[in-house]
Amino acid sequence: MHACPLLRDDVVVEPFEPDDGRNRFIVAVDHQHFVVDSSTAILIDALRQATTYDELASKLGGEVGHTLAEGEVREVVEKRLPRSLFEQTGEAASSPLSWQRLLFTAQTLDPLVRLTRRLVSWPAAAATVLALVIVDVAVVHRYLAGAASLSAHGWSLLLAPLLIVLGVLIHELGHVSALARFGGKSGGIGFGIYWFFPTFYADVTATWRLPSRQRAVVDVGGLHFQAMYMVLIGTWALLAKDPTLPMIVMWFTHFMMLYTLNPALKFDGYWMISDLTRTTNLHQQIRRTATALAARLIRRQHEGVPPRRELLMLGGFSIAALAYFSYVFISLSHSIAHAAAVVAGPDRPGWPALVATSILGALLLFIVVMIALNCARVLASVIAPRTAPRQEQPE
16 A cells, blocks of 8 residues: 655644635645645545555445546645645745745734724725825826926935835735734734845735635735825825925825736736636636737638637726736836937036946846837737646636
């Protein structure tokens, strides 16, 4: 008889969206979450007690009502279940961050979160959005009307990054507070490296145990809190004689909020759409729908039209992504043009400022080119895919 691998004690198996009638389960361990059917959930639970594959096959046979072969069960466990579910795999815990450091533990944040979680409500969110729109319009009007003098002093340029980082921390506090609003416990707030970019993060992996609408609230909780912060900064910009500093903070923070909200990357906007539509592997689903539609419209293949729900999801996703990338291209192109004008203009600044402006302009141009190439590559894979779409994998 062959021994079963030891299932980790911290593996969680719970019903996933129990009200949708699809009988699915969520399997969670570390930073990984897998949506599985009832048979797989029964198999994983049976692994908690079985020590051999013969014993496991016997337990499963009693659950499903028919005899299962030991070899069949062994093949499923060893070839289809993720290795991260088992002990002594030698694999590091999976994480989207290549490096991370916890800054504030859940215990440290708890006294503050007990207060801030009360701000997570639909009336508070609606009032925040309305106030932000009013403040933004007023600040833009003041800027365009030239009603205030702008001067980028050295101290303001040094203080602006600190205020922007404070807004990011408030954003992460929003996620933690929203999770606490629904009785969930966070893992704290930390700092890490995502690809090559430094970033703050909130460990809200417990969100997967919530219903879809509550998960969506956690997804946008960070933007809700950051928007409240922007109302305060915007009010400062309206009252200050020299609004340069708050306007700089507002510009960068708004850019970062839109960056987080866009669904093209796996940030808040992506997870919000995924949770509201109850769609796992959203990007793969969108690409499959777009590929099938392109095959019918462009290559005139006689394949069936994707379901209406998938077409609506594709349309909404495309509009949101187009709006975001249009904003990015317009903003960055304006910044590149301004940098080029400063470098080539008759009133050139000193060499330090000239070098800094040149480097910034080159960096912005590089970002624009990389985004354009990535968009072109995705579009090409939809119009003329080289291979069949890959089988959906859990996220």
